[in-house]
Amino acid sequence: MSQTASRPGRRNTADGARTERPKGRFGLVGQEWRNQRNGILFISPWIIGFLVFSLGPMLASLYFSFTSYNVLKAPRWIGLQNYVNIFSNDPYLRDAVVNTLYLAALGVSAGTLLSLALAMLLNQRVKGIGIYRTLYYLPTMLPIVVSSFIFLLVLDPQFGVINNLLGVFGIPGPGWLRSPDWSKPALIVLGLWGVGNSVVIYLAGLQDVPRHLMEAAEVDGAGWWQRLRHVTLPMLSPVIFFNVVLAIIAAFQNFVSIFFLTDGTGGPARSTVTWGLQIYTNAFVNGRMGYASAMSWIMFVIVLLVTLGLFRLGSHVVYYEGGDGRRK
Known part of the structure; x- marks a missing residue:
C-alpha cells in the first residue's frame, strides 16, 4: 500500500x-x-531595553542637534545652526580633531603591534605559559579609572617610577602629563596597558592557524620571517581586521581616561582636548546639550565612514578560507 x-x-x-x-x-x-x-x-x-535606552536616546539626540537646548528650558528649533557653528566658530575644533586623529592613529598602530607580538610570545610551548598569559591579561580587569590613577602616580614627573628609573641612568625624565609635548604619548602608554583583550583574541587566532601549513613551509626551507609573512599573517588577517576595527572605534570614543588624568580640562595647553571630551564639556559643563548632540552625530558619521572604508579595504587585504580566500 x-x-x-x-x-x-x-x-x-x-x-x-x-x-x-x-x-x-x-x-x-x-x-x-x-x-x-x-x-x-x-x-x-x-x-525593550534597546528601544528605551539606545534607540530612543539616539533619536532624541538627533532632534536636539537641530535645537538650542540647555536641559533647563524647552528645546528651540534652530535647524543646522549647531553644525554650522561647530565648523566655523568652535575655537577647540582644530585641537580636538588633531588630537583625536593623533591618538587614534598612533595608539591603534602601537597597540596592534604590541598585542600581536605578545600573542606570538605567549603562543610558545614553555613551562608556566598559563601564568604568563594570566599576568598579561590581569590589567584589563581593572576599571579604567583605577588604571588612570595608577598611571597618574607612575608618570609623575618628580616622584613617578619611570622618571626615577631613568634618573638612575642619568637620563632626565619628561614631564609626561604636565608637558604638552609628552601628554599624548603618555595617553598612548596608558592605552597599551590594556592590550590584554586583544592579546587573548590574537592568541586564539594563532592557535587556529593550520599546523600542516607551517610544517609544509618548514619543509620548503622557509625561515621564521617567511612563515610569519606568508602563512601566519594571512591566516590571522581576519582577526587583525576585527581587532583594528574595534580599536579605531574605541579610540574615537576615548574619554574616561583623558577626563580623569586632566581633570576634564584637556590640558596642558589643549594638548589632550579630544572630540569626546568636547562633547562632555559642551553638554554637562557649558549646558549646550543641542550643540553637544550635533557633535555626537558628527562623530557617529565619521566613525561610520571610517568603518565602512575599513570593510571595503578589508575585502582586498583580508584572507578568508574557502572559495578564493577573499571576502565577497
Missing part, C-alpha cells in the same frame, strides 16, 4: 488527498508561528 509523504504545511485527508494546513501570521504554520512568538518573547527584555 502506497503512502503519501507529508510536507511541512500540509496534511493528508482520509482519501489520501493533501490539503494545505491553515497558516498563522506572516505565512507561518501553527507550530512555526508559536516557536517564532516564543523566541520573540524570550528576547523581548533586550528589545
